[in-house]
Amino acid sequence: MNNIPLLMKREYWEHRGGFLWAPVWITGVILVFTVLGILSAEAFHSSSNIHMGFSLDELRSNIGQADWSEAGNALDMAQLMFGGVTAVGVFFVLFFYLLGALYDDRRDRSVLFWKSLPVSDTATVASKALSAMIVAPVLAFVVATAAYVLFLVLVTLWAGAHGLNALPAIFAAHPLGMLWRLVLTLPISALWALPAIGWLLFWSAYVRSRPFLWAVMVPLIVLMLNWWLGKLGAPHIPDDLHLAGILGRLLFSILPGSWMKAEGSTVLGSHISRSLNPDHVVSTFDPSNVYGLLAEPNLWVGVVAGLALLAAAIYCRQRRIETAA
Amino acid sequence: MSDAAANPIVRARDLTKTYGTTRALDHVSFDIEAGRIVGLIGPNGAGKTTALKAILGLVDFDGDLRVLGLDPRTQRAELMEQVCFIADVAVLPRWIKVSEAIEFVAGVHPRFSRKKCEAFLSHTKIAPSMRVRELSKGMIVQLHLALVMAIDAKLLVLDEPTLGLDILYRKSFYESLLSDYFDENKTIIVTTHQVEEVEHILTDLVFIRDGKIALAATMDEVGERYAEVMVNPDKADAARALKPLNERTIFGKSIFLFDGIERTRLAALGELHKPSVADLFVATMKGTYA
The missing domain is CATH 3.30.70 (Alpha-Beta Plaits)
Incomplete structure (x- = not known):
């Protein structure tokens, strides 16, 4: 197990495109559109809202304390937006990364090379799960943060060109407060993602072909079967256990921050509101709020399920090499 | 292949493996001693690859099999510190860079010598910045051989290592193996269809047919x-x-x-x-x- 860091490096080598360059492209496109937005605003001498919730006219005519804090909140929202958009990227990258992680090397037979080295299957599977829990989300977060800094520079320059000082807005925002609060969500997201990580890695190790189909169709069919049994009046899992939410977590919990909507879809009940407060973004991510999740069985049931699925993935990895192809 | 082996490298008793209704290995027993070069020869589908996979812990089986005293089914990771394996070409991952492959093997393998590996590669056209997908088949085998020869292992398993290579690469593959790698502390098991090319290097011969051993003898015998x-x-x-x-x-x-x-x-x-x-x-x- 002491070679796990090197095994994770290996994952990074293979998936640099998804782990690093995908978030770079995503945030790059946002920044390009920001510049385009600024340029078109300049071209039309328009003072309409530029996707930040405050307009130049307002700022010029009547800058009060309330406006600054509103502008600050809008900047916090922008910071969250950079994190959120890259998080969606992380979801897609991880979904296909995990489905291929224990399947692609069997299909191209390079598994024979990896298995010829003194690396245990447990260490291999663990390195892939840890890459999904840590490497991809952290890299995306670093890229998103760097992009947000660039965004602030762009906004400051643009405001400066119009004789406005954007610094009070930035001071009214909570860039550092948001930063460390969002950093603190990373471990929660990693724990929350375990059911999906286990589920996708299990199918990746188990199937002889088409891991995607199995991973997606099995929950879908179970859901439809349960609904049908319910219609017939036969024994089935009742609605209040919210089967869709449970099965959904097997597929979607790798989306960083997806626990935010947790209270609506929980079997075991959640009493702390973790939905976004649009009027005061930064308070949504208060650690006492976020870490309340650690006190809920909902999270830990998922962790246990995820670890069980990972154990199943290790079992399959030890025994299955051939694919149908 | 004598039965008097005190401490054989590979010891198989009643090795059996069934795929569905076909018996790939049918109660096979044999010993392979240290310092031998064993040719495992058989027609397609005779069970050669299954036997090798069993030795390497890549397949489940019935019967008793000890490789260097270890059970390949449960102790594959430990076993692979002493055993190297080259399957037919193109099992090196295509995305990996030569330098990354070296760094990885050096990191996970306690008996790997980076110096030896780089010395061997210096005689080829392979550069550290190249990716495996940019290499020709022959160069991929050279790279794999360089990685494996730099490992001080007790047992080297070769499964059709020169399949699809031209004669220049095939000749130099076996020449390097004999002159730069093999010594009395090492054992090599090789399967191939190109019997003529290995027969002068073998010390032992095993013919396998329909999952059974048809002949097992030293070349002298x-x-x-x-x-x-x-x-x-x-x-x-x-x-x-x-x-x-x-x-x-x-x-x-x-x-x-x-x-x-x-x-x-x-x-x-x-x-x-x-x-x-x-x-x-x-x-x-x-x-x-x-």
């Missing part, structure tokens, strides 16, 4: 047991009476292959030869695909 005689047509019937394994005709003369017949009796029939492994193989496997 093979030389003593088997003889080929070139017989004129007038003595052909006398030769047939001695129950040859095989008969073929070249330039009007019949060539008979005999197992365990006295040399003096055979010499009376015609000119004696040492049979090639390929001829022996063809004779042993007669009727396999019929």
